[in-house]
Amino acid sequence: MRAPSSPSSPSAVPFASLAAREIFLNPGELGSGCRNEVFGTLLGSCVAITLWHPVRRFGCLCHFILPTGATTALTRGRYGDTAFALMQAELVRNGVLLSECVAKLFGGGRMFVAGATTHDVGKRNIAMARDLLRQARLVPASEHVGGDGYRRLYFDITTGDVWLKFDWIDTDQHDVVL
Template identity: 30%
Template sequence: MARAIENSTVTGHEQHLARTRIKDVRLGEHNVRVQPGEYFVTDTPGTVIITILGSCVAACIRNPKNGFGGMNHFMLPESESGQWGGVSSQMRYGNHAMENLINEVLKSGCLRHDLEIKLFGGANMYAGHNEVGTQNARFAQAYLKAEGLRVLATDLGGNHGRRIHYSPQTGRVKRLLLNDSQDKSVTRTESSYSTRLVAKPIEGDIELFG
């Protein structure tokens, strides 16, 4: 059998919230799936981080000097007014996702200007809504700009979801656009996640940039 699911445990220099690890014997890879609201960082050779994005955004960030890096997957839920600015507590999830991943990679011994950053996702997949994906993508780009961090590559927007395979060791990314049937599945998953996210109490403070 080429693939086997293992228990997700922290080994070596790995930190994560991701739950599912799949060993691909044929390719000699350990594939870690990152779901909405999760992140994963590692320096283990042969590890490929996988996620499926609709309107959500994923940042792939690594230290190119030693191959330590990871991926997050976050959604900024739309407010009832359709606005994304201001001090809405819902924005904290995107901020925390970026901050957590950046800080974990910095701990590996690189400077901020060394970070290799790539952004993916932000498709507009919800009919009748205010371009949720576009707003997510703009937030991620604005956050990184405000932090003074350069983005090496982006693949954002459009009307179809994406499947992303990321290798922190090499920085290589494989991107596959989803078909209509797959898009519907991703939309249901993100809608369910968004509902849980809005209902969840917010803890802690946030520092807004402006």
């Protein structure tokens, strides 16, 4: 995991202004839109992938729960493999080429520090997301993954910036923009 960097001033992070425009995504949901939209979500062991087209200012965000699973029309966004396929379909529907998008990757935190790491869902989700991006020939422009704790995320479609508040279990960290 890349260490979080802190902005020059914590007040420089516009969480209040982003929250006022937020379209909140629950686990298993996908959001896409243009220009002034802001998608927000809360990630634990789940992973979010953002895709943003800098010229069209079109973006997508998926929030998946598990790497793979049995899917139905109602559960496709819950699994990494099908959530990414939904994102690609949304790009096509809006005339956006995947190869022209900027990808970013977030989440996959370990929510329960004690216990075996063999069933670390966050780690498996991160591996799936990286594999999906690699198969699409996309290298993440930034990522903030792993660790112990949760992330509050805002994806600003106007700029492509992802604003992140990461809280380790038992300590507070600085807010970052990626």
